Amino acid sequence: xxxxxxxxxxxxxxxxxxxxxxxxxxxxxxxxxxxxxxxxxxxxxxxxxxxxxxxxxxxxxxxxxxxxxxxxxxxxxxxxxxxxxxxxxxxxxxxxxxxxxxxxxxxxxxxxxxxxxxxxxxxxxxxxxxxxxxxxxxxxxxxxxxxxxxxxxxxxxxxxxxxxxxxxxxxxxxxxxxxxxxxxxxxxxxxxxxxxxxxxxxxxxxx
Amino acid sequence: xxxxxxxxxxxxxxxxxxxxxxxxxxxxxxxxxxxxxxxxxxxxxxxxxxxxxxxxxxxxxxxxxxxxxxxxxxxxxxxxxxxxxxxxxxxxxxxxxxxxxxxxxxxxxxxxxxxxxxxxxxxxxxxxxxxxxxxxxxxxxxxxxxxxxxxxxxxxxxxxxxxxxxxxxxxxxxxxxxxxxxxxxxxxxxxxxxxxxxxxxxxxxxx
Numbered sequence: 001x002x003x004x005x006x007x008x009x010x011x012x013x014x015x016x017x018x019x020x021x022x023x024x025x026x027x028x029x030x031x032x033x034x035x036x037x038x039x040x041x042x043x044x045x046x047x048x049x050x051x052x053x054x055x056x057x058x059x060x061x062x063x064x065x066x067x068x069x070x071x072x073x074x075x076x077x078x079x080x081x082x083x084x085x086x087x088x089x090x091x092x093x094x095x096x097x098x099x100x101x102x103x104x105x106x107x108x109x110x111x112x113x114x115x116x117x118x119x120x121x122x123x124x125x126x127x128x129x130x131x132x133x134x135x136x137x138x139x140x141x142x143x144x145x146x147x148x149x150x151x152x153x154x155x156x157x158x159x160x161x162x163x164x165x166x167x168x169x170x171x172x173x174x175x176x177x178x179x180x181x182x183x184x185x186x187x188x189x190x191x192x193x194x195x196x197x198x199x200x201x202x203x204x205x206x207x
Numbered sequence: 208x209x210x211x212x213x214x215x216x217x218x219x220x221x222x223x224x225x226x227x228x229x230x231x232x233x234x235x236x237x238x239x240x241x242x243x244x245x246x247x248x249x250x251x252x253x254x255x256x257x258x259x260x261x262x263x264x265x266x267x268x269x270x271x272x273x274x275x276x277x278x279x280x281x282x283x284x285x286x287x288x289x290x291x292x293x294x295x296x297x298x299x300x301x302x303x304x305x306x307x308x309x310x311x312x313x314x315x316x317x318x319x320x321x322x323x324x325x326x327x328x329x330x331x332x333x334x335x336x337x338x339x340x341x342x343x344x345x346x347x348x349x350x351x352x353x354x355x356x357x358x359x360x361x362x363x364x365x366x367x368x369x370x371x372x373x374x375x376x377x378x379x380x381x382x383x384x385x386x387x388x389x390x391x392x393x394x395x396x397x398x399x400x401x402x403x404x405x406x407x408x409x410x411x412x413x414x
Contacts, residue, residue, distance in 0.1 A: 022319070101318040108315035110376040111308040112229070121377040147393065155366055155389035158382065162369030163361075169317040170328040175365065182362035186354065190397045 006045060009035050011059045014052065019098040023105035026053075050115070053106070057119040061126060068130050076138035077188075077196060083131065084183060087160040088176040101168055128153045144191050152191070159183060213252060216242050218266045221259065226305040230312035233260075257322070260313070264326040268333060275337050283345035284395075284403060290338065291390060294367040295383040308375055335360045351398050359398070366390060 013034035014026075021030055028049050032039040046052040067086065071079050090096050110116040131153035138144035163179035166172065220241035221233075228237055235256050239246040253259040274293065278286050297303050317323040338360035345351035370386035373379065 097318075104318070105315045107372070107376040108312045111304075111311070117376065117378050121379060124373060124377045124379060148389075151385060151389040152393065154370075154382065154385040155393070158369030158373060158386045159362055159366040160369070161373060162365030162367070165314070165372055166331060166365060166368060169314045169324065170331045171324050172328060172331060175361065178358060178361035179365045182355075182358040186359065186362070186397070187394060190393070 006037075007055075007059075009037075010042065010045060010052070011056060014056045015099065018102035018106075019095045021102075022098075023102045023109070026102075028052075050113075054115050054119055057116065057123065061119075061123050064123070064126065075143065076134050076141060077143050077192065079134050080131075080138070080188070081184065083134065084156075084160065084180060087157075088163060088180055097168070100164060104165060104168055124157070127157055131156055138191075142193055143196050145193050147191055152187075155187075156183065213244075214262075214266075216244075217249065217252060217259070218263060221263045222306065225309035225313075226302045228309075229305075230309045230316070233309075235259075257320075261322050261326055264323065264330065268326075268330050271330070271333065282350065283341050283348060284350050284399065286341050287338075287345070287395070288391065290341065291363075291367065291387060294364075295370060295387055304375070307371060311372060311375055331364070334364055338363055345398075349400055350403050352400050354398055359394075362394075363390065 010031065013031045016034045017026055017030040026049070028039050028042050031052070032042050035041070042052065046055065071082050074082065090100075106116065107120065110120050128150075132149045135144060135147070135149035135152055139146060139149070159179050159182075160176075163175045167175040217238065220238045223241045224233055224237040233256070235246050235249050238259070239249050242248070249259065253262065278289050281289065297307075313323065314327065317327050335357075339356045342351060342354070342356035342359055346353060346356070366386050366389075367383075370382045374382040
């Protein structure tokens, strides 16, 4: 809809504005102030702030797809632990807590906003497809025993999301690590075929 | 702080106002309009709307404690499936989706509100204590094999919460049922001792 460099600049400014102000204080001015352009320039590219936010959700999903591509050549169990760490810890930079806090506010509006909900459903579909694909590859390669990948993917994504939400809403920072340990030590240990080792330490070998 | 009947009336009105208007539209007037008393009566009992909301979170936790008491005499595995259904489906009445939608908005404010966060952390502590107690009783009675109840409790609560949050934010109503199936058919099936049957059908036998 809009040329890549203009969109990229607006999307990065939206990310920064969300980190700085949260979702309820997000305004077109706050976004424009973080670009080299004016507020009217924003409305040249987007009909409304709501349109911009919907495109921002798409932008996040594209970044997720890019990340998934970088993991495609790795063995299934290693990919699964990389996905687990990506979901539970993300890039681990300082901005991350503010960003997830803002995204939780945005998501809390989805029950009232059909377009947000539709985009988030699309994101859920893509997340689940990736996890199912990894689990299926694990079964095919013999790394994982036979099981129902659709059901396991739903459980893993719900558990990772719940851990992040509860970390933010209760301030219990140990949640992601506890859920990671439970998933790796109990759930995956039960799924993994005899003799296949799990990387329990949390390093995905890229560092 | 306030006599039981006055508090009960205000708490029920707060529940109704949250269901009708969501959290962002919650006002003292909306609550007072759902009681037999005036708005000034609310501020006789509470210093601010924020104080009232904090007491409302406590009120929900007391209701949770009451519900837990009703399950105390049941065998551990049956209690665990009852807890699973309570968390994933609740009483199942019509108001429930509106109420959980409002609570998600309220929770999304917790990262900005120390008192909400503190109360939600207390709630998390109580939820986890109940699940750990059930798992420990299961190990002691021989219904469950040896495992780490603290870790399993964190995983279960994160998964149940994530399923509810994703149901609301993506509109995928199948989430709770899929997570329930994964927990019962995979996670609990792996924890349960030989010869102990799991109630997979979702009825807790009280109906």
